[in-house]
Amino acid sequence: MxxxxxxxxxxxxxxxxxxIFGFLATKLRLxxxxxxxxxxxxxxxxxxGFVADAAIAAQLAEIGVMLLMFGVGLHFSLDDLLSVRKIALPGAVVQMVVATLMGMGLALWWGWGMGPALVFGISLSVASTVVLLRALESLGILDSFTGRVAVGWLVVEDLAMVLVLVLLPPLAGVFGGTQPAGNDTSIWQxxxxxxxxxxxxxxxxLVVGRRLFPWVLWQVTRTGSRELFTLCVVAAAVSIAFASAALFGVSFALGAFFAGMVLRESEFSHRAAEESLPLRDAFAVLFFVSVGMLFDPSVLVERPLQVLAVVAIILLGKSLAAALLVIALRYPLNTALTVSAxxxxxxxFSFILVGLGAALGLLPPEGQSLVLAGALISIAVNPLxxxxxxxxxxxxxxxxxxxxHLEARDDPLAELPTATEERFLSRQVVLVGYGxxxxxxxxxxxxxxxPFVVAEQNREIVERLREQGIxxxxxxxxxxxxxxxxxxxxxxxxxxxxxxAMAARPMIDTARTLNPGIEVxxxxxxxxxxxxxxxDGAGHVFLGEAELAEAMVRHVMARAEPGR
Incomplete structure (x- = not known):
């Protein structure tokens, strides 16, 4: 052919x-x-049998990563990122260090050198943003505080990996790779x-893009052409991602993420997300197919114990370290479990790193197979x-x-101050969430x-509200x-x-147990x-589209009254 x-x-x-395989998997409840x-x-x-073109599949998957990260940016503002910085920044850094040390220890025990062990450890420390987004979207918690923490955590990891990928070539010689060692000046430069x-x-x-791209989207929208609008959205996602990589050396994924963040400033961001959704879904499927193409099943037979050790670090070591970090930072158990999952x-990023490591002579051939095996198994298990x-x-x-005891520990933000006025604690409104x-x-x-009392999972927001006297x-x-x-x-x-909304049910049950007459x-x-x-008798349920339609109907009917 x-x-x-x-x-x-x-x-x-x-x-x-x-x-075909996706349909069979769902039938088997996988x-x-x-x-x-x-x-x-x-x-x-x-x-x-038939062998697809791996290079083309990898490029198609890269487009999928761009579109998915662009979609995240459309839902994730700079304020969202800054609101979780106190947990995402220290958490991501410490978790990456811990996971890297675990991977290095395992590789050194196998007899690898320091350079290969370092590359191997770092490759096990960074999670897939694509997999995370699919999971959060399927659970409907992408816009929740816990979802913002998880996404912010991975954005920090992505930024760290950009530095790793840029610094690895000049440092390859220092760790025994094929590239010549650079001097201290070149490394610091x-x-x-x-x-x-x-x-x-x-x-x-943030300075130019937040003004320019929403304006461009508005100009295209004024033409009334749906095709041009969709083209503008996709072109913005792909071209900005490409330009960011070509001009600034950042990853395609990170460039697309910031493209989505700046387009979020437009009033048409919701429509942009909807228009790009079919493409995001199709290319996300190709991403997972391309991952499967890299996997050599023989590694499961030839190195089963090593594969199990790698999977244990990914599923247990990283998860436990992340959960303990979140709890140590005084966040709820649900947030800890969600971030760890x-x-x-x-x-x-793991695939990119092991490929670069192999090209620099910093990773033995079995290293790439073990990382891919760990990726395949962990991605398959992650939804569970x-x-x-x-x-x-x-x-x-x-x-x-x-x-x-951990959840009931003495935390000054976990209970109202005794100085709170009595008027706030009688016939008040309890408001869950301050987004x-x-x-x-x-x-x-x-x-x-x-009078009202706010219940919120973000410590920074609670601190700010109390400073305002709320x-x-x-x-x-x-x-x-x-x-x-x-x-x-x-x-x-x-x-x-x-x-x-899934978390609403236990809240309602608790409220009605303590206060049977409460409105919800x-x-x-x-x-x-x-x-x-x-x-389930949840009370008055407000659906976004329905409430918007009712408000518009009231406005139209009021303006359409005879005599107006």
Missing amino acids: PHNVSLINTIAAGLGLAL PALVGYLLAGVVIGPFTP TLGLTLLQVGGFVALM SLAQIGE LFKAIAPVQGFLRARSAFVR RVGRRIAQALTNAQQ PAVYGDAADPAVLVQAHVARARMLVIATPD AVRSHNEEEAQRLRD
């Missing part, structure tokens, strides 16, 4: 087999992405240049870990006095002089102790303004979710 149709062959075989990975194994070079490039790119996007996998969060959380709280929706509700309550309690409101501290037993209404108002994102909450 002519070579000029290899792109068509790769797309057709990849998507076709992904559909995550669909397990089927996508198996499809890649089938058309990869290590299994008999490289580090300084890299920091300047990344800083320059971020500054350019988010990091229990490795992905695209997210499903296990709620059962594990309930089990730990019910069976472990130590866990209950974009919660802030508007709080402002309306303040204007109406209606009663606030830190913690996960799904935990009964948090609502008790908010004096829900004496409240007139519980308002749940967080986007995580809940925010929901889709009709199916809203109907389930209504069926």
